[in-house]
Amino acid sequence: MRTIELTNSLTRAKEIFTPADPKRVTMYVCxxxxxxxxxxxNARPPVVFDxxxxxxxxxxGEEHVIYARNFTDIDDRIIARMSETGERLEEITNKYADIxxxxxxxxxxLPPTLAPRATAHVSEMIALIETLIAKGAAYQAQSGVYFSVxxxxxxxxxxxxxxxxxxxxxxxxxxxxxxxxxxxxxWKAAKPGEPAWDAPFGRGRPGWHIECSAMIEKTLGRxxxxxxxxxxxxxxxxxxxxxxxxxxxxxxLARVWLHNGFLTMDAEKMSKSVGNxxxxxxxxxxxxxxxxxxxxxxxxxxxxLDWTEDLLKQAxxxxxxxxxxxxxxxxxxxxxxxxxxxDFLDALCDDLNTPMAxxxxxxxxTDANKAKSESEKATAKARLLKAGEMLxxxxxxxxxxxxxxxxxxxxATLGNLQLHATxxxxxxxxxxxxxxxxxxxxxxxxxFAEADRIRExxxxxxxxxxxxxxxxxxxxx
RNA sequence: GGCCACGUGGCGGAGAGGCUACGCAGCGGACUGCAAAUCCGUGUACUCCGGUUCGAUUCCGGACGUGGCCUCCA
Numbered sequence: 001m002r003t004i005e006l007t008n009s010l011t012r013a014k015e016i017f018t019p020a021d022p023k024r025v026t027m028y029v030c031x032x033x034x035x036x037x038x039x040x041x042n043a044r045p046p047v048v049f050d051x052x053x054x055x056x057x058x059x060x061g062e063e064h065v066i067y068a069r070n071f072t073d074i075d076d077r078i079i080a081r082m083s084e085t086g087e088r089l090e091e092i093t094n095k096y097a098d099i100x101x102x103x104x105x106x107x108x109x110l111p112p113t114l115a116p117r118a119t120a121h122v123s124e125m126i127a128l129i130e131t132l133i134a135k136g137a138a139y140q141a142q143s144g145v146y147f148s149v150x151x152x153x154x155x156x157x158x159x160x161x162x163x164x165x166x167x168x169x170x171x172x173x174x175x176x177x178x179x180x181x182x183x184x185x186x187w188k189a190a191k192p193g194e195p196a197w198d199a200p201f202g203r204g205r206p207g208w209h210i211e212c213s214a215m216i217e218k219t220l221g222r223x224x225x226x227x228x229x230x231x232x233x234x235x236x237x238x239x240x241x242x243x244x245x246x247x248x249x250x251x252x253l254a255r256v257w258l259h260n261g262f263l264t265m266d267a268e269k270m271s272k273s274v275g276n277x278x279x280x281x282x283x284x285x286x287x288x289x290x291x292x293x294x295x296x297x298x299x300x301x302x303x304x305l306d307w308t309e310d311l312l313k314q315a316x317x318x319x320x321x322x323x324x325x326x327x328x329x330x331x332x333x334x335x336x337x338x339x340x341x342x343d344f345l346d347a348l349c350d351d352l353n354t355p356m357a358x359x360x361x362x363x364x365x366t367d368a369n370k371a372k373s374e375s376e377k378a379t380a381k382a383r384l385l386k387a388g389e390m391l392x393x394x395x396x397x398x399x400x401x402x403x404x405x406x407x408x409x410x411x412a413t414l415g416n417l418q419l420h421a422t423x424x425x426x427x428x429x430x431x432x433x434x435x436x437x438x439x440x441x442x443x444x445x446x447x448f449a450e451a452d453r454i455r456e457x458x459x460x461x462x463x464x465x466x467x468x469x470x471x472x473x474x475x476x477x
Numbered sequence: 478g479g480c481c482a483c484g485u486g487g488c489g490g491a492g493a494g495g496c497u498a499c500g501c502a503g504c505g506g507a508c509u510g511c512a513a514a515u516c517c518g519u520g521u522a523c524u525c526c527g528g529u530u531c532g533a534u535u536c537c538g539g540a541c542g543u544g545g546c547c548u549c550c551a
Contacts, residue, residue: 012481030551042551077549161480161547208549230551231482237550260551261482267543271550298500299490304483304544314489314501321500324514347491355491359499369515448510455512466514473514 004059004349006226007302009234009257010158014351017256019225025056025065026220028254030212030229030237031115033072034096035081039277040292040307041263041270043107047293047392048260048301048352049228050109054390055348068114068219070212071097074205075118079194089195093117103280106289107296108392114219118211125206125214126199128248129186133201137247138186140201141177145187149180152243158257159235184240186210209240216253217245227254231302234259260301267306278307288401291316293392297354318358319393320401325365325384327398327475332374334382340364344387354391361387403476404429427461436465436472443467 004017019025029049032038046069056065073093081092101111118125129145132138137151149155149163156162163182175185185207190196196203216224222245229238238257245253262269265276283292295315299305339345341364347356364387368380388394399405439454455465462477 032551033549038551045551075549159480159546164479232546232550235480235546236548262545262551264544269545269550273550295489302482303490306489308489310501311489317502318500328515353491355489355499359491362499366516443510446510452511464513467509467512468514475514 001059002345002349004055005351006256006258007351009259010254015256017225019060020223020255022060023064025060025226026224027053027056027065027067027226027228028212028216028220028224029067029069029112029227030233031069031071032096032100033075033077034093034100035075035078036096036272037279037281038100038103039270039272040280040283040296041277043104043280043292044263044296044301044305045228045230045260046104046109047107047296048354049258050392051297051348051354051390052226052228052258052352053110053112054392055352058390066114066220067112068116068215069112070215071100071115071117072208072211073097073117073119074195074211075208083193089119093119099281103284106284107280107293108289108395110392116215116219118206118215121211121215121218122197122206124218125210126187126197128210128214128217128244130200131248132186132244135247137243139179141179142189143174143177144185144189144204144207145201146175146178146183147186147240147243147247149182149184149243152247154246155182155243156239158239158242161235161239184209184236186244209237210244212237212241213245213248213253216241217249222249222251222253224254226256226258228258228260231259231261258301261299261304264304264306265308270307287312287316288319290393290396291319294319294358297391298358300355301352322361322365322384322388322394323396323398323401325368326381326394327402329368329371329377329381330398332377332381334385335375335378336382338379338382338386340383340387340390344390348390357387357391361391361393404474427463432458432461432463432474436474439465440467440472 005014006017007014027049029045031046032042049067049069053065053067071093074089078089078092081087082089085092097117105111129138132147133140133145136148138145138147187199187201187204187210188207190203190205194205196205216227227238227241242253264270265278268274268276270276270278280292291312292315295307295311296305298311298315341360343363344357344360347353347360350356361384364380364384368377368384371377371380385394397405435454435458439451439458442448442451442454458465458474463474464477465472465474
């Protein structure tokens with residue numbers, strides 16, 4: 001079996017990945033808070049860890065990998081949204097969870113094995129908090145229950161932070177009764193009009209970090225193989241998860257911690273507070289999800305990635321080139337039992353080096369373009385598609401990609417639906433076919449003036465003609 | 478202030494102590510009636526200054542620059 005290496009944030013080193021139980025490989029990734037549309041930066045972890053999910057499933061077998069990505073469906077921002085719109089909690093969270101799932105599907109993200117919701121695990125959270133209180137790691141105050149950072153000798157081991165070095169923590173409003181500034185809320189005492197649950201330590205709602213600890217324990221176990229998320233979650237979120245879970249259980253929470261870098265706009269972090277966000281949902285109106293996905297995978301997951309219009313144009317051109325190779329072999333049925341190239345697999349296994357994997361994918365596309373014999377073609381096509389599948393790419397019908405056919409099921413996975421829909425209505429495939437045939441006839445008759453005229457007409461429709469010895473093919477730009 | 482990343486050709490972006498990354502764009506060639514697509518070829522790239530070394534863009538130190546976390550944040 002090929003060895004996978006991953007950079008573990010806990011050790012800051014690239015390590016050989018060995019699951020505790022190869023029959024049950026567990027991964028948890030922090031999912032969205034469902035109160036709003038996700039921006040494209042929010043889409044980086046689901047896409048990156050989707051590639052890892054695919055690699056793990058290939059390595060250990062589909063049924064042996066359990067991947068959980070949560071929905072945070074109780075939180076300050078959701079409550080704020082409730083008072084803004086007057087909607088009920090579930091109305092908001094269900095709506096945005098649905099949108100999130102649709103957007104992720106459009107980006108080619110496989111559904112995780114499990115998608116636990118915080119509000120469905122409040123009793124587990126309460127139990128965990130009780131354990132922490134009993135162990136003396138948490139205490140009750142007027143405003144809620146807090147984790148006592150002083151009780152945890154290992155606090156700071158993930159972010160390598162010394163509490164003394166930190167700037168004096170900004171005081172969180174309403175938490176004046178904490179014993180220490182770095183203590184964090186496990187449970188927030190109920191306020192009038194807010195969603196609340198009964199608990200032995202008073203009616204209230206969970207703090208942010210406790211949900212992940214509780215859901216990981218419930219759905220995956222006390223020690224999981226991989227825990228992932230954005231680099232900004234490293235502190236305090238993941239540090240606090242570790243503190244809660246490890247104090248309660250005396251066992252490591254996760255064996256490998258993975259963190260992806262940010263998306264930036266003009267070299268500045270894309271974030272809602274800066275206000276420089278592009279919503280995935282809106283980008284999907286303008287670009288195929290696959291183009292966005294390729295752009296997201298064009299840099300190594302730990303590196304920052306500057307999101308620009310030019311990046312998308314380049315990704316689009318690259319993708320069209322790859323699909324051109326698939327298209328060229330459209331009537332070849334791929335050979336069944338074929339693996340992607342070693343270069344490709346080695347790249348993915350080397351800490352998920354997707355740029356290097358893309359380079360290997362390009363080589364496979366060139367091989368496919370150069371293939372002569374039928375068997376060469378069948379093999380080359382199969383390898384290209386197999387490699388593409390591991391990146392979540394190249395799985396669409398080239399006829400649809402190049403606008404010769406419209407997908408009957410008008411769902412969000414199409415992404416470029418609007419784009420091609422207009423062109424397809426104005427200039428349907430039948431009309432283009434007719435023009436292309438007319439042009440072919442003109443060329444046969446050596447009436448090149450007419451042939452060129454028709455090509456010009458097609459160009460204006462956004463159609464590119466490609467002449468071959470036995471006829472012409474076409475695609476939409 | 479503490480901690481942490483990063484600085485590669487026109488653009489994006491890997492990488493390794495000496496050997497072509499790759500993609501996009503450009504240029505030249507083949508193919509084509511002309512194109513397109515494809516194939517082949519093509520670019521004195523590694524922020525600066527020291528050090529280690531036979532040899533560093535790659536290791537070490539420093540400078541400068543950019544960004545991130547320390548507060549909600551993917």
